[in-house]
Amino acid sequence: MGGDYAPRAVVLGTELASKTSSSELILVGPQDVLESELAALAQRPSNVTIKNASGIPPAHESPVLALRKRKDASILVATRLIKEGTADAVVSAGSTGIGMVAARTILRLLPGVARPAIAALLPNPTGMCLVIDVGANVDCRPQHLYEFAVMGNIFARQVLNIPSPRVGLVNIGEEEGKGNQFSRAAFEVLAETNKAAFDFVGNIEGRDIYEGTVDVVVCDGFVGNVILKTSEALATAVFALLRRELTADPVSKLGAALSKKAFKRVLKRVDYEEYGGVPILGVDGVFIVCHGSSGPKAIANAVFEAERCVSHEVNRRIVAALADRGTASVLAPVAADA
Amino acid sequence: MGGDYAPRAVVLGTELASKTSSSELILVGPQDVLESELAALAQRPSNVTIKNASGIPPAHESPVLALRKRKDASILVATRLIKEGTADAVVSAGSTGIGMVAARTILRLLPGVARPAIAALLPNPTGMCLVIDVGANVDCRPQHLYEFAVMGNIFARQVLNIPSPRVGLVNIGEEEGKGNQFSRAAFEVLAETNKAAFDFVGNIEGRDIYEGTVDVVVCDGFVGNVILKTSEALATAVFALLRRELTADPVSKLGAALSKKAFKRVLKRVDYEEYGGVPILGVDGVFIVCHGSSGPKAIANAVFEAERCVSHEVNRRIVAALADRGTASVLAPVAADA
Numbered sequence: 001m002g003g004d005y006a007p008r009a010v011v012l013g014t015e016l017a018s019k020t021s022s023s024e025l026i027l028v029g030p031q032d033v034l035e036s037e038l039a040a041l042a043q044r045p046s047n048v049t050i051k052n053a054s055g056i057p058p059a060h061e062s063p064v065l066a067l068r069k070r071k072d073a074s075i076l077v078a079t080r081l082i083k084e085g086t087a088d089a090v091v092s093a094g095s096t097g098i099g100m101v102a103a104r105t106i107l108r109l110l111p112g113v114a115r116p117a118i119a120a121l122l123p124n125p126t127g128m129c130l131v132i133d134v135g136a137n138v139d140c141r142p143q144h145l146y147e148f149a150v151m152g153n154i155f156a157r158q159v160l161n162i163p164s165p166r167v168g169l170v171n172i173g174e175e176e177g178k179g180n181q182f183s184r185a186a187f188e189v190l191a192e193t194n195k196a197a198f199d200f201v202g203n204i205e206g207r208d209i210y211e212g213t214v215d216v217v218v219c220d221g222f223v224g225n226v227i228l229k230t231s232e233a234l235a236t237a238v239f240a241l242l243r244r245e246l247t248a249d250p251v252s253k254l255g256a257a258l259s260k261k262a263f264k265r266v267l268k269r270v271d272y273e274e275y276g277g278v279p280i281l282g283v284d285g286v287f288i289v290c291h292g293s294s295g296p297k298a299i300a301n302a303v304f305e306a307e308r309c310v311s312h313e314v315n316r317r318i319v320a321a322l323a324d325r326g327t328a329s330v331l332a333p334v335a336a337d338a
Numbered sequence: 339m340g341g342d343y344a345p346r347a348v349v350l351g352t353e354l355a356s357k358t359s360s361s362e363l364i365l366v367g368p369q370d371v372l373e374s375e376l377a378a379l380a381q382r383p384s385n386v387t388i389k390n391a392s393g394i395p396p397a398h399e400s401p402v403l404a405l406r407k408r409k410d411a412s413i414l415v416a417t418r419l420i421k422e423g424t425a426d427a428v429v430s431a432g433s434t435g436i437g438m439v440a441a442r443t444i445l446r447l448l449p450g451v452a453r454p455a456i457a458a459l460l461p462n463p464t465g466m467c468l469v470i471d472v473g474a475n476v477d478c479r480p481q482h483l484y485e486f487a488v489m490g491n492i493f494a495r496q497v498l499n500i501p502s503p504r505v506g507l508v509n510i511g512e513e514e515g516k517g518n519q520f521s522r523a524a525f526e527v528l529a530e531t532n533k534a535a536f537d538f539v540g541n542i543e544g545r546d547i548y549e550g551t552v553d554v555v556v557c558d559g560f561v562g563n564v565i566l567k568t569s570e571a572l573a574t575a576v577f578a579l580l581r582r583e584l585t586a587d588p589v590s591k592l593g594a595a596l597s598k599k600a601f602k603r604v605l606k607r608v609d610y611e612e613y614g615g616v617p618i619l620g621v622d623g624v625f626i627v628c629h630g631s632s633g634p635k636a637i638a639n640a641v642f643e644a645e646r647c648v649s650h651e652v653n654r655r656i657v658a659a660l661a662d663r664g665t666a667s668v669l670a671p672v673a674a675d676a
Contacts, residue, residue, distance in 0.1 A: 124575070125575070125578075125579070135510060138510065138517060138518035138519075138521075139518045139519050170564065172473055172476065172559075172560055172563040172564065172567070179476060179560065180476035180477045180558075180560045181477050183476075183560070205567045205571070206564065206567035206568035206569070206570065206571035206572070207567065207570070207571035207574070208571075209568070209571065210571040210572050210574070210575035211571070211575070220518075221510075222510055222517065222518045222521070222561070223560070223561065223564055225510040226508065226510065226544065226561055226564060226565060226568075227564060227568050228544075229510070229543045229544035229545065230544035230547070230564075230565050230568050230569060230572075231544070231568060231572050232544065232545070233543070233544035233545035233546075233547065233548040233549070234544070234548050234568075234569050234572050234573060235572060235576065236545070236548070237462070237463070237548035237549070238573065238576050238604075238608070240463075241463070241604050241607060241608075242580075242600075242604055245600040245601070245603045245604050246597055246600045248600060248603070249599065249600070251596050251597075251599070252596065252597040252599060252600035254593075254596055255592075255593040255594060255595065255596025255597030255598075255600070256593060256597050256600070257593065258589050258590065258592055258593025258596065259584055259589075259590040259593030259594050259597065260593075261587065261589070261590060262580075262583040262584045262586060262587070262590035262593070262594070263583070265583045265586070266576075266579050266580055266583050269579060270576070270579075
């Protein structure tokens with residue numbers, strides 16, 4: 001029931017996914033609303049069922065308060081399906097903040113994880129660069145970035161099909177010793193990691209993200225959120241500027257019309273709908289959050305992404321990788337509902 | 339002598355500036371090299387002179403070490419011209435790090451300034467957004483952002499001709515109380531500022547920078563550098579992708595040729611050559627650092643920018659504004675050559 005075009009876009013995305021998916025897909029929300037949405041489809045998919053729940057909480061409250069008031073909110077009911085063992089994964093186009101609260105409160109953390117993290121995908125010339133964390137942890141200790149690297153590395157291998165992800169640390173210069181106190185300390189932690197855990201390639205800058213010289217980028221959630229928001233805003237501004245100038249005179253307008261296919265190819269490369277959603281990693285269950293304005297294609301891709309997380313055992317691998325290092329013992333525990 | 343195309347581009351830029359400038363322009367570098375560059379011009383400008391100095395230090399050393407070895411490096415000689423009262427401003431296309439060391443070591447800090455800062459200009463639909471700091475101070479205290487706001491506000495008013503700059507704090511949400519420990523503390527400091535000092539509009543995000551809803555953006559130098567580098571890298575990547583796709587098939591290629599003027603207008607908006615260079619603010623002298631790949635136009639625009647800093651008394655205004663608040667007394671002194 002979350003997202004700008006819910007429940008219609010979510011139901012249509014589920015229908016789209018159901019055509020090639022062998023999973024059982026459970027729509028979670030008000031029974032009557034979802035029944036009539038399903039009835040409106042050309043054919044009701046046989047592998048889609050409904051689990052009754054109330055709509056999303058009002059958006060003007062803090063996530064914690066909103067969820068406290070509405071115990072049967074669709075996101076809580078859906079997340080409980082994982083906890084009960086009825087479902088393997090949740091896909092939501094609701095707010096990331098609410099998703100994070102639901103995931104942490106109900107699913108709790110994976111053994112060895114001190115901080116769950118949100119991983120975003122940014123396009124590069126040959127594929128995607130995973131940036132982790134992009135907002136769940138605004139104040140981090142250097143050791144948390146080790147966890148992010150382990151989790152991001154496993155997600156990149158298992159879900160993005162990158163055989164040997166190159167893991168970099170966001171910094172303001174590539175040489176060792178560059179950066180602020182935090183990034184220098186994080187570099188030390190990452191550099192002493194066994195190459196078997198992940199391939200740490202050192203400090204990286206913005207151009208590494210967009211030139212494709214790195215596959216996984218770790219940073220605290222404040223910096224990651226700034227990277228994500230700045231990138232979204234600049235891309236939007238550049239395309240708006242192009243649109244304005246390409247329609248400002250008749251010749252350019254004609255030229256733009258002829259180049260339409262090229263522009264479509266460009267937009268496809270930068271379109272978040274192509275890859276689905278961002279995972280919340282570190283919680284005991286698969287949880288994918290889609291962009292609020294997701295259409296059916298993004299929802300379907302997020303379902304496939306969730307399926308890959310489950311079938312490739314991303315969470316089991318994360319627990320095993322962290323246990324190898326014994327991270328759990330060196331990091332103070334964090335209350336699951338903090 | 340600094341920059342990818344020095345000394346040729348610097349000499350040509352100086353020639354360009356000399357045509358409309360009433361300033362005396364002093365080229366600083368090896369006398370013989372600069373003489374032959376000037377001799378190669380169609381007409382030797384009457385308001386351009388030469389001050390002998392050696393070339394730039396090798397780039398593979400740290401700025402401090404490099405400058406220690408080469409006491410007559412052009413950047414040091416040029417900066418000493420300010421200290422001696424022979425010059426009012428320095429324009430350099432050399433490394434920002436070396437410029438910062440020269441400025442701090444020779445010029446020292448303005449009274450009331452604890453931390454000098456580098457301010458970058460990012461384009462928005464109607465003009466420019468000033469981001470300060472973008473790398474001089476990677477570890478800040480919240481009070482330093484107050485200084486950055488004062489300095490950025492004065493530069494925006496006096497040099498960018500923005501009558502009432504709106505000053506925002508980089509954060510990961512617009513509501514008060516958002517962010518990490520540092521940004522929440524910085525918000526407190528900025529919010530309690532008298533509106534006469536500057537117009538603090540609160541927390542901002544990436545889209546505010548690129549939509550033009552804010553004129554001056556303050557952040558620590560780590561975050562500012564990440565914003566700058568991410569933006570440069572993404573813009574480069576988007577234009578590279580456009581170029582690739584627009585030449586991938588003959589029809590798109592024809593369309594792109596017809597839209598050439600529109601693309602030129604877009605590039606002009608995002609071209610750093612249009613505005614010159616970035617100021618180092620907080621040191622006792624005007625110091626503008628140009629992009630390393632600056633051509634003559636960027637150099638000339640930086641000269642005009644430096645002239646505006648001098649004629650509009652940017653530094654005198656900064657000292658007066660900081661004295662009003664008495665910032666000097668609440669901030670611990672920082673060694674000028676630290």
